[in-house]
Amino acid sequence: MIILGIETSCDDTAVSLIRGTKNKLTILSHIVSSQIMTHRKYGGVVPEVAARRHVINIIPTLDSALRQAKISSDKIDVIAVTRGPGLVTSLRVGVQTAKVLAFAWRKKIIGVNHMEGHIYANWLGRHKISLPALCLIVSGGHTELILMKNHGQYKLVGQTRDDAAGEAFDKVAKLIGLKYPGGPLIQKLAKQGNANRFNFPRPMLYQKNYDFSFSGLKTAVLYLVKKEFSEKKLPLADICASFQQAVIDVLVKKTIRAAKKLNVKTIILAGGVAANDPLRQQLASAVNNELELTKYISPPLDLCTDNASMIAMAGFFHAIKKDYSDWHQLEADPNWELV
Ligand code: KG4
């Protein structure tokens, strides 16, 4: 089965083609047209600007994806498109494009949840992941622990009560003078820093629930910067390393605790922050040391941040169940929660 994936939920215009067989999923083309340079000068994503860029980028991105895969439209079986959550004006560009293509080419269409797409980024090259799995989804808009009992069956275990993990990376980066998006830059600077220099709070670490909170951590960085370094040069590497370690400590410890309680077979990392190398490594070694029978998987680096391959892969698992959407009714839903 050949699936065309389209993703425009935020500031990346992405189109992919994948092939799904009984045994594995393969990427035929993977195009992401990034708008980072456009939004960088505003310090974050400007929704109206993002939507306008999507309108300009979507057809050239589609064209590139079809050329890279050397696939003509008649070979495509299904179109999978992100329906939500995300920025409504951005989502509409992808959804409307998918509907036009489905209508013109007479194809089946599937509206995919963006967070489900992040989870399915882990399915590349394999088919069998032992379920139930505990998914730690950490992106710019979401931080959630979701129990995946089976394909399409999810239960919310915990979530952030304020900022998402990626949002905290971006906000801290901004207040210490780094560019958007902050996550990759903080990771880079943290490499040279001392993670023990500043003892930032580990919010909600010792609470019995599986929720998170990152806004207090961001405020702690702000106080430090204003009080202790207002006139002095900021020790950027040490701040980045200490902040990053505080985020990782909370994410790893709460995930392990939830996995023990729920007795899951697999721990799945997903979302843009899953690209963070120390997070990947520390979660892997915590699973290794503390959960003998649980497997840990994380997505390939280029499938962590927003892309359309993950949407097409989630679409594949809907398509094999014939779980299609009706294109007459398919609309963007900016607040569509997976659970
Ligand atoms: O999943 P994503 O591409 O978009 C949303 O759905 O939100 O995630 C983007 C987020 C941004 O906040 C970005 O700073 C963060 O992922 N991110 C990282 C890294 N790479 C991207 N955070 C920490 N370390 C990274 N290496």
Ligand code: ZN
């Ligand atoms: Zn995302």
